[in-house]
Amino acid sequence: MRLAVALPCLLAVAATAxxxxxxxxxxxxxxxxxxxxxxxxxxxxxxxxxxxxxxxxVTNAEFLAFVQAHPQWRRDNVASVLAEPRYLSHWASPDVLxxxxxxxxxxxxxxxxxxxxxxxxxxxxxxxWSEWEYAAAADETRRDARxxxxxxxxxxxxxxxxxxxALPRAGLQTPNAWGVQDLHGLVWExxxxxxxxxxxxxxxxxxxxxxxxxxxxGALSMDDRENYAVLMRVAMLSSLDAVDTTANLGxxxxxDVK
Amino acid sequence: xKASSKFAACLSLALLLLxxxxxxxxxxxxxxxxxxxxYQLPATLTDQAGETRxxxxxxxxxxxxxxxxxxxxxxxxxxxDSGKAVEHALPADQRARLGILLxxxxxxxxxxxxxxxxxxxxxxxxxxxxxxxxxxxxxxAVAGVLGVRYRQLADGEFNHTSxxxxxxxxxxxxxxxxxxxxxxxxxxxxxxxxxxxx
Numbered sequence: 294m295r296l297a298v299a300l301p302c303l304l305a306v307a308a309t310a311x312x313x314x315x316x317x318x319x320x321x322x323x324x325x326x327x328x329x330x331x332x333x334x335x336x337x338x339x340x341x342x343x344x345x346x347x348x349x350x351v352t353n354a355e356f357l358a359f360v361q362a363h364p365q366w367r368r369d370n371v372a373s374v375l376a377e378p379r380y381l382s383h384w385a386s387p388d389v390l391x392x393x394x395x396x397x398x399x400x401x402x403x404x405x406x407x408x409x410x411x412x413x414x415x416x417x418x419x420x421x422w423s424e425w426e427y428a429a430a431a432d433e434t435r436r437d438a439r440x441x442x443x444x445x446x447x448x449x450x451x452x453x454x455x456x457x458x459a460l461p462r463a464g465l466q467t468p469n470a471w472g473v474q475d476l477h478g479l480v481w482e483x484x485x486x487x488x489x490x491x492x493x494x495x496x497x498x499x500x501x502x503x504x505x506x507x508x509x510x511g512a513l514s515m516d517d518r519e520n521y522a523v524l525m526r527v528a529m530l531s532s533l534d535a536v537d538t539t540a541n542l543g544x545x546x547x548x549d550v551k
Numbered sequence: 552x553k554a555s556s557k558f559a560a561c562l563s564l565a566l567l568l569l570x571x572x573x574x575x576x577x578x579x580x581x582x583x584x585x586x587x588x589x590y591q592l593p594a595t596l597t598d599q600a601g602e603t604r605x606x607x608x609x610x611x612x613x614x615x616x617x618x619x620x621x622x623x624x625x626x627x628x629x630x631x632d633s634g635k636a637v638e639h640a641l642p643a644d645q646r647a648r649l650g651i652l653l654x655x656x657x658x659x660x661x662x663x664x665x666x667x668x669x670x671x672x673x674x675x676x677x678x679x680x681x682x683x684x685x686x687x688x689x690x691x692a693v694a695g696v697l698g699v700r701y702r703q704l705a706d707g708e709f710n711h712t713s714x715x716x717x718x719x720x721x722x723x724x725x726x727x728x729x730x731x732x733x734x735x736x737x738x739x740x741x742x743x744x745x746x747x748x749x
Contacts, residue, residue, distance in 0.1 A: 335705040372584075372591030374696050405695060406592070488694060489702035491710055535695030 317347040330523040347545040349464040354396035376404040397462040399543040405535040412546035419485035420547035429476040431469040448522040451478040480543040490531040588722035589696040596683035599666035614650040614718040620657035645747040658684035
């Protein structure tokens with residue numbers, strides 16, 4: 294009798310562990326020449342190689358499994374040059390999620406270094422900004438819905454909602470045309486090359502103190518001025534340092550197609 | 552009796568060997584790295600002499616660090632000027648105790664030959680100056696701990712922020728300066744002096 298109870302329980306635990314270890318499903322995207330909403334001075338379009346992206350952001354349960362396997366990423370062990378003091382601060386303890394971090398919610402309060410290390414441990418990497426922007430250009434039916442004002446409004450509506458509410462679970466949204474979920478409307482996400490987004494806050498300031506801040510032609514500008522959602526994301530990512538964490542910044546992994 | 556003494560001798564020999572092995576392992580081991588040391592990030596550097604080492608080998612000597620790339624025409628020569636200007640502002644005994652480490656953001660092109668060519672052209676003393684490339688997949692993270700942002704352009708050039716970072720002997724960031732060129736921020740130089748005086 295006891296055994297009969299224990300067995301399903303054990304199976305459930307094993308299934309949860311397998312789910313946590315395996316992480317989100319991978320979705321294959323074909324790539325190609327993509328027109329970014331950003332205006333790069335060196336190229337009109339960016340070429341994106343075929344890649345795979347995780348279907349939804351990494352969850353607390355998945356990140357906990359990573360921290361347990363790699364204790365140097367526990368919040369009480371982590372090097373302060375790799376994650377700031379707020380790293381995983383919403384967890385009940387260094388290895389217990391607790392009420393403020395439900396297993397299926399996307400993990401937040403993670404630094405770029407920690408997110409990169411997680412993906413590396415899965416044999417993957419963070420997506421590049423271009424890969425992310427390309428995947429996120431789709432709505433539920435169209436691979437590039439960016440010119441549709443109604444869709445833009447929908448995305449912007451999320452940005453205007455207060456972020457002090459509890460985060461929904463990852464993987465609840467209808468997949469976009471590629472089969473990817475939660476690119477909008479859940480959390481902000483790290484990209485591998487977030488620090489290549491050289492948006493100059495200094496345009497507001499005149500003067501020579503920052504004359505040399507950007508070597509070369511300098512800061513990015515927008516090619517598509519109507520695309521406020523992309524503008525906001527770029528502004529947010531460009532304001533971060535790699536150690537930073539925030540209460541609504543998570544990540545998902547990508548990998549090259551072999 | 553004989554057998555047991557033999558056993559004891561064998562055991563003591565084994566213990567001796569163990570102790571020796573432990574000492575050999577322990578000997579080069581320093582105190583643990585501080586958690587705020589940039590050397591907490593694993594990175595491997597290959598310098599102008601073709602030597603490949605963990606960048607933790609820089610531990611023990613304060614370092615003036617900046618990121619650059621050799622084919623850069625405009626700002627990177629100024630970064631070298633900055634390093635020289637800091638050196639010139641130091642008394643000779645302090646100069647001898649400062650390492651200057653220029654880390655390439657372009658390891659694909661900055662092999663030891665390219666790095667050596669710049670070191671020769673600019674007459675950089677190999678005793679203090681190290682021009683080095685990380686592994687290609689480490690560049691973004693090294694830039695991350697140093698607070699450098701960059702983007703490679705289609706033509707192979709880079710847009711990048713420029714900063715001088717002063718590390719103490721343990722690899723902790725003590726000071727930063729975005730004032731690049733032969734006029735170095737006097738407060739930054741004062742910090743270099745202070746670190747070298749410690």
